[in-house]
Amino acid sequence: GKVRAPTHIISTISDDRGEEPCYAGVPMSTIVEKGMGIGDICVMLCADHGPCVSGAHNTIVTARAGKDLVSSLVSGLLTIGPRFGGAVDDAARYFKDAYDRKLSPYEFVESMKKKGIRVPGIGHRIKRGDNRDKRVELLQLFARTHFPSTKYMEYAVEVEAYTLSKANNLVMNVDGAIGTLFLDLLAGSGMFTKQEIDEIVAIGYLNGLFVLARSIGLIGHTFDQKRLKQPLYRHPWEDVLYTK
């Protein structure tokens, strides 16, 4: 029989040995021809959100300190976490758990409050009930038009209605929209068992989408500052409250 030397690396995501590279066994041309991938829309919508957000701010300060592209990029990426852009996986986890346990929005939100945990995917620094996040609306429209089921996303909309009744800043944010939308994609595709979906959600892949997308904006901000020959950034004294 065949003698196979033990390998040092196992990889399941891509293979470049053939004539055409494959992603998870699917040839690249098939992906292009069939226009596969909801990921595209998330990447486009999350690529940037202006110079004032945490990530872009760090990147701009770093670029203006004369650092190189990679340093400026990672400086911005390092802000992605539970408050900023990195709440997608937790949103998927908590919303899935609440929906599957048939918790009403009231029961879900109030149980989180009791535990002292902010609902991931809810809340925004500048978006409000009367000034919704356009990205969330676009994602919802896309899902309602193309997905076989949007049960998790619609549940998140009900949760948002409840949180908005508590405070006007507690809107669904992009992390919440992407998290619940991917739950619907996984559950509606018919490709995964319940157990596999639980495993996928437990491991957590979705923050990666935000990281990937926002890298585009952060690279843009780095080059923008360099092109504009911006000097070293120093925060103005007037904007600091000095107390003893």
Ligand code: ACO
């Ligand atoms: N769930 C429950 N209550 C909340 C939430 C939430 N997600 N967000 C805010 N509140 C309430 C709390 O009562 C909070 O008081 P507390 O500090 O005693 O907990 C009160 O609103 C005031 O909150 P602020 O701190 O003023 O809200 P801020 O505007 O600073 O926070 C933020 C915005 C960080 C996004 C917050 O809403 C949050 O933590 N959300 C959950 C994490 C999340 O989804 N992050 C992704 C944001 S989108 C993005 O970054 C691309």
Ligand code: LMR
């Ligand atoms: C973003 O996409 O960066 C945001 O939603 C966060 C923000 O503060 O606008």
